[in-house]
Amino acid sequence: MLHEAKLKEECGVFGIYGHDLELAKLAYFGIFSLQHRGQESAGIAVSDGQDLISHKGQGLVADVFNETNMAQLSRSKDIVAVAHTRYSTAGGKGIINAQPLVARYLNGGMALAHNGNLVNAASIRRKLEQEGYFFQTDSDTECILNIVARYRHGGPEVAMQQVVERVRGAYSVAMIFDDKLIGLRDPDGIRPLCLGKLGDSWVLASESCAFTAIGAELIRDVKPGELIIIDSQGLHSKILSSKSGKGGLCIFEYIYFSRPDSTINGKSIYKTREQMGRMLAKQYPVAADIVTPVPDSGRSAAVGYAKESGIHFTEGLIKNRYVARTFITPGQEERELKVRLKLSPIPEVFRDKRVVLVDDSIVRGTTIKSLINIIKSAGAKEIHVRVSSPPYISPCYYGIDTPNEADLIAANYSTEEICQFIGADSLGYLSMEGLMEALNGKPHQFCTACFTGNYFAGRVGDDD
């Protein structure tokens, strides 16, 4: 999948509780390592239990934080921090929607970092408005904050129970609640949330790569429906709602979103992707000279395909790491220019070769079409496209920014038609069975709505 047409994950969350630590710096490194999950805004909140302060801004983590604001966030008495990096899927992009969302109190305070997308935000909001509450942001996350605030005096267990009962959809939450660090995951566990340890201190993060960054150890995943409370008494856990049994973790975390060096539910992301590539080679073998990935998203699966098929793995496309502006009006010519600026072929690799081109998914099909055209111009004899996931046919309502169904090529055309449209010599999608074998799992353990249209947790607007 090409970056321009990439599906966008919405957020990364991070939380840490501990004494005598450089909490703000650890939070910074935590969300820096989760930067791939959102590049629109970033924020850190810290608290000593009484006085909560925060800094948020638009842009990349490295743009938002500087020596001045980091110094202000680095107070020796702080005991808890949460942080967030955001790509907006609900609510606008403005600074107003940057997270953590903060509630200030004369004593204490709350800061909320949320990954996911609620499906009944509008109806919750309507009820809260009738009770005299109001909203300062466009973000569905403020619903959670309002519910927690309303039940704050009952303590975190009471308040989070209310959240679980009222809110539907996907949510993985890291939260400062006065002097406590709270973790919460929706009953289906659609978005990831991991628990780690740094010395005696507890850490929460969307992905385990954040633990690696700060030198912490992955302990386990937070369970679907589980509330985690960390304070001076240590860690306290409670399942607030049992799993529906109809769905689970977003399967695209394995296919594309999570970083290859993360481990989720005990599975290495890299290894499962390599395995997907191996399965793909079994399902769609082809006589070819080289296996080459669309960098970087197709690389792990391409390595697997190469290992299984015995065809040499070769880099053939060079990715320009810098971002260009094009200054050109839209159109087919521009689309190809954009692809060519981003991904440049090595002619000597492709000339007269039969190529297996591996990517993780096809969304609209326009960029892979341009890419194939470019590779052919570089001299390739045959191009066999291999996709390490099933056809993408349904938009996501749980936190991924996807096009309308009308723009999803696989929702409207057969594999054969797509193959012809993109100009490939053959096209193979990994089957659902192959995917499950690679994951060593069953479909009901995952959210596979994008491949099946089965929205077990409802759709946005269902009850509005």
Next chain:
Amino acid sequence: MLHEAKLKEECGVFGIYGHDLELAKLAYFGIFSLQHRGQESAGIAVSDGQDLISHKGQGLVADVFNETNMAQLSRSKDIVAVAHTRYSTAGGKGIINAQPLVARYLNGGMALAHNGNLVNAASIRRKLEQEGYFFQTDSDTECILNIVARYRHGGPEVAMQQVVERVRGAYSVAMIFDDKLIGLRDPDGIRPLCLGKLGDSWVLASESCAFTAIGAELIRDVKPGELIIIDSQGLHSKILSSKSGKGGLCIFEYIYFSRPDSTINGKSIYKTREQMGRMLAKQYPVAADIVTPVPDSGRSAAVGYAKESGIHFTEGLIKNRYVARTFITPGQEERELKVRLKLSPIPEVFRDKRVVLVDDSIVRGTTIKSLINIIKSAGAKEIHVRVSSPPYISPCYYGIDTPNEADLIAANYSTEEICQFIGADSLGYLSMEGLMEALNGKPHQFCTACFTGNYFAGRVGDDD
């Protein structure tokens, strides 16, 4: 080689002559594709032969240019453009030194884009000052501009002849000279310069990847000592100075600087790097489970090593594409943190494995040491470091920003000592002979000063 300790190339140059073309946009895409050669400043100058205008700024190409200034640079009557992307090796970093350097005239104008480093800038400057000329920048490039200006009325051939006679060192130049596009390369051809064609129009660029970006075709390299004049009469070429026979193209362009999709002197950069990896496997075979590169610099050679050795190629280190700040005082701990933030290991790949770790070079040795430590912590059983070039023992005076000799680890320690210092289980550097075999060439065809200390074109300050 890790990015933090990367050797820095100074510049990329681009020039185009033609009618009815969107010259500014083509120049923009040209230097965008040369962005890897310099990220400090960027600039474009265009001329209709009479009226020359330019825009320059600090930062990346995409930061310097926006719709407003691109619209100003996009004049329908323009016939020639040059552009530059810069990393400073001589002169300060300020906007004042950004290129193209411009000389304005009542009729016509000159704009100069230069890649390389002069060794006798100070003595040239002294002479010019005595003749009443002065300098507005800190850059050695202004010496060339001053010489050209002084002999401008004789036309480009006379003026450039003066440049070749007076100036020593490395220079590849793309220049607007009133209504002409000029290309010039130093007699040894130390820095690359290619000639291409886009339809009927001629193009000059540091690397052929810039031609790919704009859909142009590589015709040939500009020859050492060759002057190229392009105007309404077409292309005119003249050898202004014959090659010394003692040196040639910077060998590091093949090893690291140039983009893998470029072709220089008829050789594919990617292919020669893969070949270096193959030679390395022949010279330093080892019993191992995986071959993995230091991304991205070691990837091409690692693919070659894997092919030759039959050991599987695997990605094991995930590169964080974003830039972090560390907010931490210097020290060993911080160095490792920085490496870990940039390159994160996949534990499942390394656990209990014998690893061949491939990179293109070792400069100081501190970052590879941190990296080895990180990979060991991720569970690797053995780490065999393979370097696809000879030991780096001498600083560059021809346009690469290198540490002092005291900081070059291979200048001060034996391979065995380095192996011990970095904590590897074995260490192999590609020999000069192996390198030459990979390049299918002879040492005297290249500048190999960094590996040999043989400065055939003199050193900076020699005659000051």
Next chain:
Amino acid sequence: MLHEAKLKEECGVFGIYGHDLELAKLAYFGIFSLQHRGQESAGIAVSDGQDLISHKGQGLVADVFNETNMAQLSRSKDIVAVAHTRYSTAGGKGIINAQPLVARYLNGGMALAHNGNLVNAASIRRKLEQEGYFFQTDSDTECILNIVARYRHGGPEVAMQQVVERVRGAYSVAMIFDDKLIGLRDPDGIRPLCLGKLGDSWVLASESCAFTAIGAELIRDVKPGELIIIDSQGLHSKILSSKSGKGGLCIFEYIYFSRPDSTINGKSIYKTREQMGRMLAKQYPVAADIVTPVPDSGRSAAVGYAKESGIHFTEGLIKNRYVARTFITPGQEERELKVRLKLSPIPEVFRDKRVVLVDDSIVRGTTIKSLINIIKSAGAKEIHVRVSSPPYISPCYYGIDTPNEADLIAANYSTEEICQFIGADSLGYLSMEGLMEALNGKPHQFCTACFTGNYFAGRVGDDD
């Protein structure tokens, strides 16, 4: 009074209701003309009754708004706008505290612009927190917003009645309440608020100079304790709380804060200041050659003093309209440098002259001391300082940023001592009686706490 030591007013508010008007532009010009009341941040909110949008930023009105955001705020269907320009007296300076504060609803919305300072914000906040409400800003204004939100469903009359009953201190409010424009002034009317008309449309503003700016007509002042509701039914007014009878409008609005071209409670600010100057001339006549103001604050009173005394009015100090940085460590020498950079004497005006120097007030006394020194150095023979208000002895709790009592020179020294300290030949403060005569009023009609220490509306923190 010199600008560096100026007392700072906190805010200017503006509101307008009407169809087919360029509401955002009118709001912009409104707060631009109130810019003297606050330079830290500015904001505008507009609504069509359903959909409320806003833009806020730090800095001057002209810095915060540009063509892009003004275009976004300029929607043809909008019917109501409020705007704010801020100097912070309570709460921090960050963007988070910029006004109008906004509450978003699925249908409708509220935007609140507030001038004044609450004295019981902490206790209100404590109660609201116990009811499950929370705060996102540091500003006391959010208390008002929370109260209104809680009682929103009863409509504006019910909600604003709650505000009046719960809140104590100074507040003049312009507010969007769904499809209505609301005006509210505290029962004592401490901060000004005027009602105007532009064609058929109603306008609210802190000062009438905002009406002049947009071509509107001043109708009357909003009465103390009065609620104004403007909607499609026209204007509806109700006195929510009767005046305490113990205080009234801040007397410093007449002395210094308001713009000379504003009219408050039927009195021209300029004319009352001229009248203060006349009274001052009657109370403290002196044989002198020239009357000269400390520009710009003393100019109106100086004109009055000159008219009454028959001594020629002359400009003698030139004010540098630009803002300097000093880059110098604090100290007496720097203080004088800063004064001299800001106010430069014309030697030919002062040489051998007996000077009456008129200003509106003395706060710390350090800058007038420097200024007298500068004028003496320019050759003045005698300097007679005349102050057009009584000695300033008590800090303000109702919306003016004042030093501690310990730093108020008149709170600690006699007039004679002050005269000696500042180096004047004589010093005269307008008496309270003279001030009242100039205002044609009685002390109980004004808040005179700064001259008397009589805090009839309580002090900040009284009931915390």
Next chain:
Amino acid sequence: MLHEAKLKEECGVFGIYGHDLELAKLAYFGIFSLQHRGQESAGIAVSDGQDLISHKGQGLVADVFNETNMAQLSRSKDIVAVAHTRYSTAGGKGIINAQPLVARYLNGGMALAHNGNLVNAASIRRKLEQEGYFFQTDSDTECILNIVARYRHGGPEVAMQQVVERVRGAYSVAMIFDDKLIGLRDPDGIRPLCLGKLGDSWVLASESCAFTAIGAELIRDVKPGELIIIDSQGLHSKILSSKSGKGGLCIFEYIYFSRPDSTINGKSIYKTREQMGRMLAKQYPVAADIVTPVPDSGRSAAVGYAKESGIHFTEGLIKNRYVARTFITPGQEERELKVRLKLSPIPEVFRDKRVVLVDDSIVRGTTIKSLINIIKSAGAKEIHVRVSSPPYISPCYYGIDTPNEADLIAANYSTEEICQFIGADSLGYLSMEGLMEALNGKPHQFCTACFTGNYFAGRVGDDD
């Protein structure tokens, strides 16, 4: 004259030579006090005689300099500094044209600050280009720098003699020449340049108000055609060219440009303006109730008019010190809005009054027309406009940015017609004789080209 239509002076220059002084800070304060002479860019250069460094930027002095760059400019060994504040009259506005222009040498350096406008820049440039020199800016000032550079080796006297012989037009120059401070003024002395002393150190500045700012003493004006050389030997002076006797100092420096607290050629600017007002009262007496200035430019003359006529001086127009954007398409309505936002009338001052409205000049007549309309709407019964200079009929070629003759109302209409156009009840311009009496001088002692069309120093482009 209203600010929007103000004539713009191009520059202020400042220079200082001395040991053990905070040269950069003194230069900063110097140009800060000359900020009224140019607000587009600012710059400071300092040198120890060998190593010259500088900082320049676009915008106000306070925007260009901050603690970081001031610290870099504050070197203890420096002995000479020059500084500049610029409004562009020739050349574009870009940073490239910001002054001081700098010439760097291996030993020493030059930095040039220039006020004025050359009339033969193009022909000089053509000659220099033929000799091999080139230009990096659009500014005519670079001609001077190029000439000096060419003759640098003869020393400053030789080089500056060349400047005087080759260059025609207006120039007041402060320059670093290696280890010397140079002052130079054109033979007619069109632009001002003063010599002052701070302790043992010499100072140069466009106006004496810069000396007041730094606590220096005005010694005398630099003479027309005089070269000043200041170095370790002290001050050396030489008349390089004798005055033509046909013209002299720009008379508009007295009327409007210079700050009222400056003294030029022994005359206080404020006093001469007051005197112009007195002469105006004598020439155009009128029965009226108040005299009021257009602030700030008419204030000094209005005070004079009031003194002479015995009519009370009153402020009636309040100037908004902040800058607004209007976001409105051009047109008559907008013009009046702009005037009203900038200058707001006090109705109580004007109601039923006969008003004498004093300003220093009328350029286009459009803004005074709007202003009269505004004052009439505020209730004035009669408005008698008095202008403290003769009709402005000819554009300036010597450093003032003026409209074309077609746009100068007095170049095209009689006083009676202008009176009718602007809607005044009467209009009186100070006659040339009255002006000379106020200045106690003769027309040939001044450049009066704007009132007479007598361009004694030629016009721009004369010899091109």
